[in-house]
Amino acid sequence: MEETNELIQERIKKLQRLKDSGVDPYGVSFDAKDKAREIIDKYGHIAKEEFETKNDNCTIAGRIVAMRDFGKACFAHVQDITGKIQVYLRKDILGEGYGLLKNIDIGDIVGLTGKVFKTKTGELTLEVKDISLLCKSLRPLPEKWHGLKDIETRYRQRYVDLIVNPNVREVFLKRSKAIKSIRNFFDSRGFIEVETPMMQPVPGGATARPFKTHHNALGIDLFLRIAPELYLKRLLVGGYEKVYEINRNFRNEGISTKHNPEFTMLEFYIAYADYQYLMNFTEEIITYVCKDVAGDLRVTYTISEDKEEIIDFTPPWKRLTMAEAMEAYGVDPSVFKDLAGAREFAVKNRIDIDKNASHGKVLDEIFKEKVEPYLIQPTFITDYPLELSPLAKRKKDNPELVERFELFIAGREVVNAFSELNDPEDQKGRFLKQVEARQAGDEEASFMDEDFVRALEYGMPPAAGEGIGIDRLVMILTNSSSIRDVILFPQLKPEA
RNA sequence: GGGCCUGUAGCUCAGUUGGCAGAGCAGCUGACUCUUAAUCAGCGGGUCGAAGGUUCGAAUCCUUCCAGGCUCACCA
Numbered sequence: 090m091e092e093t094n095e096l097i098q099e100r101i102k103k104l105q106r107l108k109d110s111g112v113d114p115y116g117v118s119f120d121a122k123d124k125a126r127e128i129i130d131k132y133g134h135i136a137k138e139e140f141e142t143k144n145d146n147c148t149i150a151g152r153i154v155a156m157r158d159f160g161k162a163c164f165a166h167v168q169d170i171t172g173k174i175q176v177y178l179r180k181d182i183l184g185e186g187y188g189l190l191k192n193i194d195i196g197d198i199v200g201l202t203g204k205v206f207k208t209k210t211g212e213l214t215l216e217v218k219d220i221s222l223l224c225k226s227l228r229p230l231p232e233k234w235h236g237l238k239d240i241e242t243r244y245r246q247r248y249v250d251l252i253v254n255p256n257v258r259e260v261f262l263k264r265s266k267a268i269k270s271i272r273n274f275f276d277s278r279g280f281i282e283v284e285t286p287m288m289q290p291v292p293g294g295a296t297a298r299p300f301k302t303h304h305n306a307l308g309i310d311l312f313l314r315i316a317p318e319l320y321l322k323r324l325l326v327g328g329y330e331k332v333y334e335i336n337r338n339f340r341n342e343g344i345s346t347k348h349n350p351e352f353t354m355l356e357f358y359i360a361y362a363d364y365q366y367l368m369n370f371t372e373e374i375i376t377y378v379c380k381d382v383a384g385d386l387r388v389t390y391t392i393s394e395d396k397e398e399i400i401d402f403t404p405p406w407k408r409l410t411m412a413e414a415m416e417a418y419g420v421d422p423s424v425f426k427d428l429a430g431a432r433e434f435a436v437k438n439r440i441d442i443d444k445n446a447s448h449g450k451v452l453d454e455i456f457k458e459k460v461e462p463y464l465i466q467p468t469f470i471t472d473y474p475l476e477l478s479p480l481a482k483r484k485k486d487n488p489e490l491v492e493r494f495e496l497f498i499a500g501r502e503v504v505n506a507f508s509e510l511n512d513p514e515d516q517k518g519r520f521l522k523q524v525e526a527r528q529a530g531d532e533e534a535s536f537m538d539e540d541f542v543r544a545l546e547y548g549m550p551p552a553a554g555e556g557i558g559i560d561r562l563v564m565i566l567t568n569s570s571s572i573r574d575v576i577l578f579p580q581l582k583p584e585a
Numbered sequence: 586g587g588g589c590c591u592g593u594a595g596c597u598c599a600g601u602u603g604g605c606a607g608a609g610c611a612g613c614u615g616a617c618u619c620u621u622a623a624u625c626a627g628c629g630g631g632u633c634g635a636a637g638g639u640u641c642g643a644a645u646c647c648u649u650c651c652a653g654g655c656u657c658a659c660c661a
Contacts, residue, residue, distance in 0.1 A: 208619050230611085582651090
């Protein structure tokens, strides 16, 4: 971090010269009335000749990203949040102010006012009348042509990535837009946005290993939440009928292109609705967000280097039960009969399964291996085995299945939703089952949450609840192949 | 955690059989008032990821370690 090289030394010298000449190299506030993009939009279509009689001035602030020096004149590009615009500095116009240029580098942040015109080659340009340095930059930016490619540097020094890679800026603008769009959607439909604990004494609402932390004053261990579910349902008990939360979940598991230890989840609950209602509702939300962010219901997604797919969000989306989907992708229906049948199929197809795995778990494994990767277009899968869903309501006609669906897009689970179990006795029994599984060594099994059962005993209206993985959704909307490309500061090992 | 790959100048990358460490951009000096990967002349810049080993000699071969990528396992 302390490294200094010749290029930095040069800039420090310039910094000193600026100070010596009475220039504040770290500027003050600057009223940048105009934006690069707006200027280009406003004047771009006007013919070059017309500028000869015009005298329109604009004021912008931004970072110098390119410079072409001619001795007594200089072209540069200045970049602000909206984009880049060329500026033209002339000694005969700037007079003494032109001397500032000697100590200015690519990367410096400047504010300037100039007359709008078009160059010989037709590029809209500001002929600078006044320039002030707002911030001297001490480190050289990556090369102008190849930019910053090194993935590690891009993630570790995201600020540099954002300066030089416009597509990266674009991705995170889209992410912000997607989240705003989701809020609009829910707010306009009578939901209230809530915040529930990130630090929980009993981690629940999902099957995953939690992070543990400690509160000194209370003298207790707490867990970073793996899901907000149990708290949001407590709010249904409390009388709120439509709630949503957009916030971070934390899971103490592997890191991959699809997993970051902290990730953003949207969860929402609707009293008196069920999972069937939610499927339609999900189509509505996602098409709403997709239109807003991508401008179209069809988006291109790069599945792998040599495989690109157009994902079409035009509803209705395909709906299959887990069993139907398995059959459609060539899984022998005998797997549903019993554990032995499922196990046999798994072994035959070289699917790794834990030797203690239950029937439901084995089915889940087979599904993940044989079906999930092929669900490219948005597809709802319904009717999951009870034991995989300790918080979901049983199906009336088959109590071993639950009223649940997951939505798959591009071969990935993006949504998980179900009719919420509101029978306290059943819930308590399911918790106990989970506790048993935990004692038998399943580290992901849930803990008993006594207070949640107590809440259900007061009565929770029948309700439907859903979780949407925001990072994964944004990946699809921005054609990003790694979750790290949609998280500003993804988790990495500390720099050596 | 396993397998495969990568790490060389600020950035993007070459580096042959083990034989003086290279290019482009960026930087510095000079020229240049419509360039846009500006151009022209010249100059400087390296812990070759780290440590150890083999060798007369290592960026290059071997071992270990560090970081990253892809992938598998686990998961969302």
